[in-house]
Amino acid sequence: xxxxxxxxxxxxxxxxxxxxxxxxxxxxxxxxxxxxxxxxxxxxxxxxxxxxxxxxxxxxxxxxxxxxxxxxxxxxxxxxxxxxxxxxxxxxxxxxxxxxxxxxxxxxxxxxxxxxxxxxxxxxxxxxxxxxxxxxxxxxxxxxxxxxxxxxxxxxxxxxxxxxxxxxxxxxxxxxxxxxxxxxxxxxxxxxxxxxxxxxxxxxxxxxxxxxxxxxxxxxxxxxxxxxxxxxxxxxxxxxxxxxxxxxxxxxxxxxxxxxxxxxxxxx
Amino acid sequence: xxxxxxxxxxxxxxxxxxxxxxxxxxxxxxxxxxxxxxxxxxxxxxxxxxxxxxxxxxxxxxxxxxxxxxxxxxxxxxxxxxxxxxxxxxxxxxxxxxxxxxxxxxxxxxxxxxxxxxxxxxxxxxxxxxxxxxxxxxxxxxxxxxxxxxxxxxxxxxxxxxxxxxxxxxxxxxxxxxxxxxxxxxxxxxxxxxxxxxxxxxxxxxxxxxxxxxxxxxxxxxxxxxxxxxxxxxxxxxxxxxxxxxxxxxxxxxxxxxxxxxxxxxxxxxxxxxxxxxxxxxxxxxxxxx
Amino acid sequence: xxxxxxxxxxxxxxxxxxxxxxxxxxxxxxxxxxxxxxxxxxxxxxxxxxxxxxxxxxxxxxxxxxxxxxxxxxxxxxxxxxxxxxxxxxxxxxxxxxxxxxxxxxxxxxxxxxxxxxxxxxxxxxxxxxxxxxxxxxxxxxxxxxxxxxxxxxxxxxxxxxxxxxxxxxxxxxxxxxxxxxxxxxxxxxxxxxxxxxxxxxxxxxxxxxxxxxxxxxxxxxxxxxxxxxxxxxxxxxxxxxxxxxxxxxxxxxxxxxxxxxxxxxxxxxxxxxxxxxxxxxxxxxxxxxxxxxxxxxxxxxxxxxxxxxxxxxxxxxxxxxxxxxxxxxxxxxxxxxxxxxxxxxxxxxxxxxxxxxxxxxxxxxxxxxxxxxxxxxxxxxxxxxxxxx
Numbered sequence: 001x002x003x004x005x006x007x008x009x010x011x012x013x014x015x016x017x018x019x020x021x022x023x024x025x026x027x028x029x030x031x032x033x034x035x036x037x038x039x040x041x042x043x044x045x046x047x048x049x050x051x052x053x054x055x056x057x058x059x060x061x062x063x064x065x066x067x068x069x070x071x072x073x074x075x076x077x078x079x080x081x082x083x084x085x086x087x088x089x090x091x092x093x094x095x096x097x098x099x100x101x102x103x104x105x106x107x108x109x110x111x112x113x114x115x116x117x118x119x120x121x122x123x124x125x126x127x128x129x130x131x132x133x134x135x136x137x138x139x140x141x142x143x144x145x146x147x148x149x150x151x152x153x154x155x156x157x158x159x160x161x162x163x164x165x166x167x168x169x170x171x172x173x174x175x176x177x178x179x180x181x182x183x184x185x186x187x188x189x190x191x192x193x194x195x196x197x198x199x200x201x202x203x204x205x206x207x208x209x210x211x212x213x214x215x216x217x218x219x220x221x222x223x224x225x226x227x228x229x230x231x232x233x234x235x236x237x238x239x240x241x242x243x244x245x246x247x248x249x250x251x252x253x254x255x256x257x258x259x260x261x262x263x264x265x266x267x268x
Numbered sequence: 269x270x271x272x273x274x275x276x277x278x279x280x281x282x283x284x285x286x287x288x289x290x291x292x293x294x295x296x297x298x299x300x301x302x303x304x305x306x307x308x309x310x311x312x313x314x315x316x317x318x319x320x321x322x323x324x325x326x327x328x329x330x331x332x333x334x335x336x337x338x339x340x341x342x343x344x345x346x347x348x349x350x351x352x353x354x355x356x357x358x359x360x361x362x363x364x365x366x367x368x369x370x371x372x373x374x375x376x377x378x379x380x381x382x383x384x385x386x387x388x389x390x391x392x393x394x395x396x397x398x399x400x401x402x403x404x405x406x407x408x409x410x411x412x413x414x415x416x417x418x419x420x421x422x423x424x425x426x427x428x429x430x431x432x433x434x435x436x437x438x439x440x441x442x443x444x445x446x447x448x449x450x451x452x453x454x455x456x457x458x459x460x461x462x463x464x465x466x467x468x469x470x471x472x473x474x475x476x477x478x479x480x481x482x483x484x485x486x487x488x489x490x491x492x493x494x495x496x497x498x499x500x501x502x503x504x505x506x507x508x509x510x511x512x513x514x515x516x517x518x519x520x521x522x523x524x525x526x527x528x529x530x531x532x533x534x535x536x537x538x539x540x541x542x543x544x545x546x547x548x549x550x551x552x553x554x555x556x557x558x
Numbered sequence: 559x560x561x562x563x564x565x566x567x568x569x570x571x572x573x574x575x576x577x578x579x580x581x582x583x584x585x586x587x588x589x590x591x592x593x594x595x596x597x598x599x600x601x602x603x604x605x606x607x608x609x610x611x612x613x614x615x616x617x618x619x620x621x622x623x624x625x626x627x628x629x630x631x632x633x634x635x636x637x638x639x640x641x642x643x644x645x646x647x648x649x650x651x652x653x654x655x656x657x658x659x660x661x662x663x664x665x666x667x668x669x670x671x672x673x674x675x676x677x678x679x680x681x682x683x684x685x686x687x688x689x690x691x692x693x694x695x696x697x698x699x700x701x702x703x704x705x706x707x708x709x710x711x712x713x714x715x716x717x718x719x720x721x722x723x724x725x726x727x728x729x730x731x732x733x734x735x736x737x738x739x740x741x742x743x744x745x746x747x748x749x750x751x752x753x754x755x756x757x758x759x760x761x762x763x764x765x766x767x768x769x770x771x772x773x774x775x776x777x778x779x780x781x782x783x784x785x786x787x788x789x790x791x792x793x794x795x796x797x798x799x800x801x802x803x804x805x806x807x808x809x810x811x812x813x814x815x816x817x818x819x820x821x822x823x824x825x826x827x828x829x830x831x832x833x834x835x836x837x838x839x840x841x842x843x844x845x846x847x848x849x850x851x852x853x854x855x856x857x858x859x860x861x862x863x864x865x866x867x868x869x870x871x872x873x874x875x876x877x878x879x880x881x882x883x884x885x886x887x888x889x890x891x892x893x894x895x896x897x898x899x900x901x902x903x904x905x906x907x908x909x910x911x912x913x914x915x916x917x918x919x920x921x922x923x924x925x926x927x928x929x930x931x932x933x934x935x936x937x938x939x940x941x942x943x944x945x946x947x948x
Contacts, residue, residue, distance in 0.1 A: 014368070016368040016371055017371065019368045019371065019372060020371075021372060028372065096344065097335065097338070097345060097347070098338060098339060098342070098343075098344065098345070101335075101339060102339075124368065125367055125368050126347075126367055127347070127348060127365075127366070127367055128335075128345075128347035128348065128365075129331045129335065129347065129348070130331065130334065130335035130338065130345055130347050131335070132335065133303070133331075133332055133333075133334075133335030133336040133339070134335050134336070134338070134339045136303075136336065137307075137335075137336045137339035137340055138339060142303070142304065142419035142420050143303055143332070143336065143420070144420060145328065145331070145332045145335075146328045146332070160423070163328070164328065164478075165328050165329070165425075165427070168425065168426045168427035168479070169425075169426055170300070170422050170423075170424065170425040170426070171422070171423040171424050171425075172302075172420050172421060172422050172423060173420070173421055173423055174419055174420040174421070175419070178419075178420075226344070227342075227343055227344025227378050227380065227381035228344035228345070228346060228376050228377065228378045229376065229377055229378075229379060230374050230375070230376055231362065231375045231376065231377045232374065232375045233372065233373070233374045234372070234373045234374070235371065235372065235373065236366060236371055236372060236373045241515065241528075241529055241530055241531050242530075242531040242532070243527065243528070243530065243531070243533060244531065244532055244533065245527075245533045245534075245535065246532060246533065246534050247535075250536055250537065250540035250541045250543070250544060251544045253534045253536055253541050254541050254542075254543075254544035254545040254548065255544070255548065257516060257532055257534065257541070257545065258545060258548050258549070260532055261493055261495075261514065261516065261532070264438070264492050264493040264513075264514060265438070265460040265461070265493070265549070266438070266460065266461040267459065267460065267461070267549065267552065267553050
């Protein structure tokens, strides 16, 4: 049996601390924000590379976004992925999780399917964590979310994963193909492999697809295809803190502190 | 809607807490939680009852289910809400969400699709005081599931003792600066009826379990009082504590950013300050008893 | 971990060829005398320290390293000073690391440091937008080509709480001397030292190419760096045709003292011992300028530690060791702090952010009343700068 074919869904996000809200227009100002590959997606890619190291096979990167995503996808190729597809079309703009998962699922079908879809659990900008289950539903594949460890029994086409829950974890298994979302920080993404650099930057295949290329259902694309709508945007309020410094010996500091917080303490 | 293997005992609690009708769906394949059977049953119930809104907890399983269900129902989902309101004019559900590492607040509506789905972040709404005298309607519905409906199997589950720091009223929090020594922090926590929380570094180091981690990638907490010891106060941490009513920061580094988000600040060695604080509380406690 | 000596040795011709190409034959002259192993500071702290001679022998034969020994090197060059054959041992270590990157055999945590360089432009995982936080609101103007110098702050002084004080102190001293200077602010790039120290030669080349362009566009001539690591990078790894003139700040301050632009009038009564940073001393022969600055301050008594200048003991923070953990009882700086304490000095002065971090950590463990100060901080204190701000 040939190696695994894994598709990794990857998103480029603005650095959170550089995004602000224009107080006048109450719109998001991400114009000057630097971008990076979503951290969880880097973990998903590393998980895929790790599986490739063990079981062989190939990795395809899939992303939906504007043309400026392309050099970021090439970084993934320099890390060790084999091919990349960028779904880029104005018609995809403004997509919510329903439209995004529809578009990415269509991309996965157009690539010709795979053994495993790996996603980050959520993106740092939207933080919904709803796209991976959405992709699984559109493809009618089993899903395992919040994964912290993956193991594949290749012959049996069986995948075992450790799922993080609120307190504790569970071990689950399913048959390939399936869709996984991995938690932030489950592994350390390997750095760029400079032996692959020139190939990744210049020769490697990065295919750009528009909506028309794939004959997608416009009713599920972009802003018009999104059931949810953002009705307002604002900067999150920052709590005003007292910032009172207590000083003296540690005993004196403890005493002053106790005087101030005593009403909030319940002796037990 | 209560889905599970044996969830009947929870129905009375739901009614006491304010539910008018409880739909009970019980089946061995609904316990433990797996995506496919839960989605199938809940989608069926939604299509049958056609609710205006469908709310789920933004827990790992809640988000796992909601994401799948929303696509099956071809409707909109507002994820991980920090507040929910109803717009007076339109009658629409308005979900408040944060994004970009909590820096941005947005409100999201789902104008034309039903149900309007949302997941709600744990700890955002306080659980109502149960009123045992409240009456309600409990309906047990038939569930049709077969093994073929379950594609993911749970092999085993390991749950640590039920810690839920999102619900803690008081927290004693340790970070890198406690150097792995949580003994005094635990002692103080026990004494003042608090839970122990930790920064990411402390969890990374294995000093405490992941379920005690506060911050962007841990739990968002909203205690009345948080005593934060030896935590430098990176943004990733402070998002998890910014809703606390009162924050105390103890750190030997005057320049630590945690002081910018604290009400009472002590620049000193954590243990040197905690020891007399514990002494004073113990004396008071002994005095009360005596 | 299994050492190759436990089993039959297999020579790997392909590895040997890669190694010879990568080191350009630099290991060949080694005749295995073992002085390097004897000179290595690890021998002072570990029972079975990394065997430098053996690493070189294995490299000569083309036996890949498997036990991680190549990552211990702090690139302090204590061995090279002694080597009778002139083998560039530290560079060989970095080349072995480079091959380890190619083979995917790298200790945990180091990829993250490089990703931080890639995404944030600093090895400390801090947002690039906060690069100017060190100024704490103090006015430091943007660099203009007409300025006498570019003040190159560097990553550690920009972000690390402790080193930020050094950066502010130096800005104060430059102002007191009436120097016209500016910084590149948020645009200031990382010099690439972390990539160099971790053996990422290819990535370093990219960083240098980008920075050369940026400096040329900004019109940078004389560049004054806070950290000896940045200074070493600019001096020895950057092309010089664009008129880039790197100086370590101690060299520049010594120059200002010579020109009588920087004058210390108030006495600062203190006994000071100076710790030579490897990237200043052994690497670049800058031994006198920091001592000249300290000696120019009335009231300062300069005392030397027995191991000084070429024989100085490394703090342990070079060669990427700042990003690798060292067990508390195995830190070079423990010994260095003891060296300093024996002189009876009040102040252990140095001129490197990495040295300060390592020495202060060890000082905390030792519980000594001595203070670690940067030369810039001593100078600022003598000028009465920042007294109210401290």
